[in-house]
Amino acid sequence: MAVPSTDSSWFLPLDRELGRLIRDLDWSATALGPIDGWPPTLRHALAAMLRADAPMAIFQGPEGVFLYNDAYRAIAGVRHPEVLGRPIMQAWPELAEFNRNVLDVVLAGGTLAYRDQHVVLDRSGESEDAWLHLDFSPLVDTSGVAGGVLVVIKETTRRVEVEERLRIAQQAGGVGSFEWFPETGRLEVSEEYRRIWGLPAEGVVTDAMLGELLHPDDRHEAAPQRLDRANPLDYTEYRRIDPLTGEVRWIARRGEVIAHPGQARRRFIGIVMDITARKAAETELAAFAATLQERVAQRTAELLRTQDALRQSQKMEAIGNLTGGVAHDFNNLLQVISGNLQLLAEDVGGNERAERRVRHALAGVARGSKLASQLLSFGRRQPLAPKVVNIGRFIRNMDDLLRRTLGEAIEVETIVAGGLWNTLIDPGNVENALLNLAINARDAMDGQGRLTIEAGNAYLDAHYVSSLDDGEVTAGQYVLLAVTDTGHGIDATIVDKVFEPFFTTKPEGRGTGLGLSMVYGFVKQSGGHIKVYSEPGEGTTVKLYLPRTTQSEDIIVDIDAGPVTGGHETILVAEDDEAVRDTVVALLANLGYRVLKARDAQSALSIVDSGIPIDLLFTDVVMPGPLKSPELARKARERLPGLAVLFTSGYTENSIVHGGRLDEGVELLSKPYTRETLGRKLRQILAAQAQRDAADPATPSVATSTPPPAKALRILVVEDDWLVRTTVVEMLQLRGHDVREAGDGTRATALLDQEAADLVITDVGLPGISGIELAATLRQRFPDLAVIFATGHAGTAGLPDDERSVVLSKPYGSEALTRAVSRLFPAR
Template sequence: MPNEEHPGPPPDRLAFQAGEGQFRALAEAASDGIVAIDTESTILFANAGVSRIFGYPADELIGADLTRLMPDFLRHLHHAGMARYLETGVRHIHWASTELPGRHRDGHPVPLEISFGESRAGGRHIFTGIIRDITLRKRIERRLTIENGVAQVLGRSTFEAGVPAAVLEAVGRALGWPWGAIWARDESGEVMRCTEIWSADPQSHTAFVERSRQLSLAPGQGLPGRVWASGQAIWVSDVVGDQNFPRAEEAGLVGLHAGIAFPVQRRGETEAVIEFLADRVEEPDADLLGLMATVGAQVGQVIERRRAEEALQHSEERYRSLVQATSQLVWTCDPVGNIVEELPAWTGYTGQPFEAYRGLGWLEAVHPDDRDPLLAAWQRAVAAGEPLREFEARIRRADGEYGAFAVRGVPIFKPGGELGEWIGTWTDITARKQSEDRLRQADRMEAVGRLAGGVAHESNNQMSVVLGSADFVLRRPDLPEAVREDVEHIRQAAERTAAITAQLLAFSRRQQLQPKLLDLDKEVRTLEPILRRTLGQVNTLALRLGGLPGRVRVDPGQLAQVLLNLTFNARDAMADGGTLTICSRAVELSAEQAAAYSGDTVAPGHYSVLVVSDTGHGMDRATLARIFEPFFTTKPVGRGTGLGLSSVHGIVRQSGGHVTAASEPGVGTTFEIYLPVAQPEGKDDAPAAPGLDVRGSGTVLVAEDEPLLRRMIARTLRESGYTVLEACDGEEALALARSRIDLLHLVVADVVMPRVNGRELAVRLQRERPGTPVLFISGFPDLEMVERGLLEGGQPFLQKPFAPEALARMVKELVARGPVAG
């Protein structure tokens, strides 16, 4: 029934309800919660599942705002996201399935899995959500995390004293509870004292830590004392209000509330208590409480094994058997290594019936490349009667795909010492292997980034000298044509080297792109001669450019790098000759079309598309799936680095676009590069005319520690009309500046120099000669300089290598501006 606050839905919403009878009947029968809202987030329908999850009667929710079911921090985000979606069509969360917290009627949070859909009813947008309470799943995940963490700690701990401390941190982090302690009996055995503390935020818990270390608790006193007295795990929802918690005041001050404590026992007697505190009030969880009691028992078993030599072997075998057998696929076999009993879990995963996997038939489900090594390891273990240590192999699922597994097995001996059977597990490590691959990839990326910075610094310094010297030679009017051609080749080779360095920097994301507003068709035509030379004489380049209506904002140098990389790949794929075709077209992606792309997130809107197709040997599906992975290459050693297509992907993504690939063996490969059409902004990013006069006048101080480069810079500026002072580092530059009484119009300073670097030079110049402008130069990219604290963002910067004309043009511009504000 409608209430006073929500008198009931208006007629248009009643129309939705009346017209959806079949939907309502199906929704009411569903076990999940189903809710429908309009564009104002007003609830039009809520089934019984919603009532079960959130504790509200369904009729009380009709007409209410959906944010009633959300925690406070999500309410504004929801309304803002709805408004943005209605305006732009861009979704702020993944509609297919996403996990979000809900808010129960009594105020406690509810973890949810939600899927969304959109439809129209009566001319209105209707959004439907399917809501599943995943509280149980989250509890199971937390339990598994704790079990695995404790198992790992207990499996690797060597010393008795280290076992409880390691468990303390492992369980605390898995629980998400920020404070834990171990309480142990003192030498008298009459009281317990806090012997070990772990805190996720030690500074915030200082007062509570000090109070805990001061206390001595008798049996029944405080939470640890109650556990000591009862020998049972105990949960307190909020210790701040607990009359038998001596640290209640300090707990309230530092924001600690829910508490759980459990005993560590040896021979039925409590020797220690492990205690954890949460930063929130939380009602008892019987499953978690039982798990904590189990953890305490496990810790006690480890201590017992360390102290009692005569019971060590029996306890150790039980513990190892327990840990190694608690996995997804458990197996047993007879003493000679043959499976003789049905294994339902194995059948469920592999699809093999018992008749197929009995004996050694299970090997048929092992990947052919792993089969012989695994069999050899298993036969050695059986022959020696020793455990089969963790052995990794791929197992075929029932659908034909392979998963990565670690197999373990232990022999079980009869009381007389005779081998009775084997028991073991297949543990799915597919996710772990993927994580390890990602970690290795991240390490390699970081290494490439560090290498890129060093290569850029050294290579760009030298390429600046080569480019500058070539420019000086090419200016000479008396230069023979044959010599001019040779020098031009030197200049082109230097530019190519600089481009490779830039590619490495772009791939490692250590270079900031410099996008400009470009006519994509025109830019491709400009690159046509370079692309034809790259393809070679046995291949043909065909351009089919369609007069794109809009322009794109992209770094022209990086666009050239994208097309060059694709051309290099096409040339290698067409060793016997073929055709590389570059087409352009305009497309508009709807929200549905954009959402259909897998992998990268794609925004709907207008795009200019370059389609690059070759008639090479093509790729199979497995190779195609990995082509954008860094360092992946199918070329022979020395022919490919695996960076080319990774750089293509990275550059296009940094430019706001996306790239797709299709290929078929024996037919060829096609790449489609989508670049968003830029919004008109009134004027183009026109480059400076190369013939513009760059001559000027004034005094310029050059501080550069590379002698050849310093001389090249000084010569360029002198020939452009400037008086030039040269310094080998920042300290000499300061001395020269102090020796001059006339105006210093500009300082050109390398960022990285011995003794006094470029930034320190600029700071000290501002104190001694306020207003002196500084142009920073470096072989490192400006983004890395800012990250390393060697350069402030927004300061004048010229990336090495640079042409003399580019240097002269920037110097003229900065001198013309005059002194800078302090």
């Protein structure tokens, strides 16, 4: 609300906008009150401030009522004139804490000064960075009491931003700037100049100081020694020496002498650059030029190797595409033949001639299946199911099989180095690879000699890897599996061809030429390396380098052992090939299962949605239609959480296989398969699902659930199986506990570093450090820590037997877990 002008505003310059605004503002609504009551000190200061050309302001009184002059309008921005007369905390809320300190200090009689003070202001409708010079001094009355704060402001944002851009540009370009004053020897230098010269961030820089850092042979290039020239700063290069490390770096300097008309004084301004890398490149270039012919020859050889590697890669891709396309249809045909032959075998039981013919036909199917598998393996299209394996134990377990395969005339020696690392490989494929190498060795030794199998740790360094042609091998740690025979060896002219498909040195009829091709493809698909060493008459050594893993060894169960049993569960078969579908349905019915069938994924999902109880989904991987098999499995499990899933295919492409390996948790039965293989695989998967169901009881309802404890516990669950871990966490959270989770000992230790726990529930068989070792380590830091050890193995050695430990046998439910917790914390 405007009020009429009175004589009380005589001190206001009305030719200035702020003078008029201050005159017209209703000050009675502010802490200052009407103008005629303002103290003389404020009036005089305000009169001077309003006439000043520099930005100035006044914070008057304890609230800091805000007054400013015309020059300040640019700083206020869109907040002008609304902030006039407001308490400073309301005028600039984003600077409230800063201005509160100003009022406290200056109204107490102090002063404050800031240079290039960074602030964030909202003066244009959005926040922006600004830099200011600020000087705060008290406005004191005749009695010496400060009633207000006089503020002198200078915005330095543009200069600071320009200097920052210059600093960034110099840093990015590696250029430092300087100005030299010969009269005093002093230099004004930039931050990058100091970095290039290795100087401290602060302190005076002189030409004498720089001269001490120069290489003795280059000190004549320093500017003081060149003052007799027209331009002492013309381009030169010199070396500086780090006084602490002795490191020598090259510096280039270029400058100009600037003379101002009518002035005797000249300015010496220039730049420096670190050219150490360029000088090294020049030296390298000179050496390169000196050996150019040799390098051209080396580069040509490298180019030829690269071209060979490219041709090999293209060949592998072509073979992979060919075998992948053929394998799917071929294996489907073999599956129909195999399944019907097995069903026919039951119909002709007792007819010896017919049984013999069925056996011969099934043997032919097996040979066809092996051929397709070998082609897929060489083309790196074989789906791998890798496990963590200790090769030493693995080859010892194969000892009987190898001796039966090779015969008594061949001596088999196995050498396993101590401290052997684990490797992540497909056990079935490594067994086939070792058998192939052993059979090749047997044939090369004409049935008698010595076969040596060695396992040890190996390291392939960068130099060796760079010398290889394929470009696929990485330097690092590997587990070496070497097979050496005392056979006739391989001629050097053909040793590079031994991995090519269908290449063989054996007489016609004694080999397909796919054995080593399969080994090669398997090793490469596993991320490893293979090398053959051989000389005629000296035998052959084949070395497989398999990537090391630090994970704990997996327990490998041989599902091919034991009798074949059927079941009475309900299985849904999804298969687009009618002949294959009918054969599979017949095999499953023969095994005693109830069978539902669907011609594609969408039809299978409709059956799932119908509500019919289903125990297992048995689906082909490659089927036509918009809904793909992996998506079918996911949707089916959403509807039926306890559903087991088994995929089958003659060729998986990339739907459930990535990086050549089956996706985690995926079960695959490759076509063609026998009735026995199918039966065992089904029992394995159904049993595993039943075990998961037992460990994952249904969540209790609100009406029947156990009431929460009187006081919640802080519990850490350590379990590498995410399904078990998630279930246990939910059980505990339903009891009202504060639960955290970890998949291994390292993560568990890190969580306890952040926050202590009352109780740790740990699986005994963790990867890396075991649950027993983890508990011992944690109790060194937390002696009273309560621990529940969960284990699926009775009589596990090393478990603590004390009042702060409880052993819980897997599988367990919510009640067993609650009882275990109550034993350790009876009052809770």
